[in-house]
Amino acid sequence: MSEQQTLAVEVSAVEQITPLIKHFTLSRIGGGNLPAFSGGSHIVVVMRAGAHSDAGRGNTRVHRNPYSLLSSPHRLDVYEIGVRRMEESRGGSHFMHDQVDVGTHLEIAHPVNLFALDKIARKHVLIAGGIGITPFLAQLEDLHHGRVPYELHYCVRSPEHAAFLPRLREREGDRIRMYYDSEGHAVDYDGLLSSQPLGTHVYVCGPAGMINHAADTARRWGWPDSHIHWEQFSAPPVGDAFDVFLARSNLRVHVPHDQSLMESIEGAGVEIPYLCRGGVCGFCQTKVLAVEGEIVHNDHFLSDADRGKYIMPCVSRARCKRLVLDL
């Protein structure tokens, strides 16, 4: 996705809704509707750290973070996103929390849906952990008016961390099942996934451990992969610094320990097509021409057979003396 395809938006409201989560409302600069989207879509927010601050350090660092749209797909005058402040932020979430306010201009990429509801499902089971509630808020807009049964299981640390709960309660009432870690609540995954009618789909959005546990439990009860859906926007893992050579661009790029391969390549002016920036969609798959050392694959996309030949630069890195990519 090249820079030309971004949309210019303005922050029209900011609200701190839990100790860790801020709720941002974005409007098109100059007014008018934003592009249509379906529940489960995300946008990528392009943040130019340094450009907004008056510190004048000179080097602008660009963050591109994906955030689920939580606003109603039926309402296009605004997009709403929820941003959790990450403890070990590489900068993106701290930028959103500390430097973005009402009136700030941001660039966003067009919405993309990698977490859509199955349109012919007979039942939907939604499981959210923390900030993972956001894609479901948009999906519930459609489910609420439909005829397909659904249930939402929402897990948070404690009541004060239950983002968007008033909004959910108002519309969904007791259809939401809340689980508070602080009260010792836990989802009974076996009970939940062993007794669903044929044609049910399960959707999980939350921490990696929660997704893995839910998906493994579903498979253990015989669920086929086509009925198990999950999404997680994890920050690209940090690691050792290394150098990469881009063969077609004839360019050597240094990848610092706290920056992803993709970010570093983008910083050098080479665009790689992407959708999710989370190692899932497969868009940024890049051919490895030579490697002396080891590629650290952090994606969920490449097959074992392809891992010798390709790398997903959005999340994967290398521990190597030499890495040559077909870029």
Next chain:
Amino acid sequence: MLVTGIKSKPVYAPLRADTRGRFHLMLGVSEGAAPLLRVLREMQSQAPQALGATRVLLAPGVPATGASPAGGGTEAPVHSLCDFGDLPLQPERSFNDVPALLAELRSSLETALMGTRLYLAGPESFIGLAMKIAFEFNLNKDEVRAEQVGTLARRVYCVHCRATTENVRTNIVRCLGCARWLLVRDHYSRRLAAYMGVMVDAEVPGELPPIQEVFV
């Protein structure tokens, strides 16, 4: 005249047990009992506990050749029921015809839970009708397996009058609904469980290519 390589034409593979499933529902029509027995033997060696969660529904007496009831010459059922006796299955059930078997499929799926796998073995038209029901219950490709044995006689949907003509064995057939001569295409609709039939002599009425028996 037939266009080959049409993607919608179903492709079948020999049935294999999917022991990742928790419940197994197996339907066999005419000679379809034999592949089911093969799958059950495979299951017995790989995951014998799965046999206790397996139901077999058979319509063994349906003529395997697909002779049309109207066409005369119905063959006597030649199939002798495979012996499932030594397998610790849930009791198998026998049905007199495909509609009765499909009605039982529908009522079984109404109460089935996630984790169910469906296995189909028999003539192509039966597989299509059973899959149509399975898709209504949102079973996906990774939950339904089918092996075609017996006749390839087709259900043909007339794209002009929307009538379906059953048990078509020839490349060109007269539509039971509107009496047009239809070319039977490989273009298949899963929703209708039928191949598309398109008027073959629209340009020069009465001028037909040779009619051949091709779906046997």
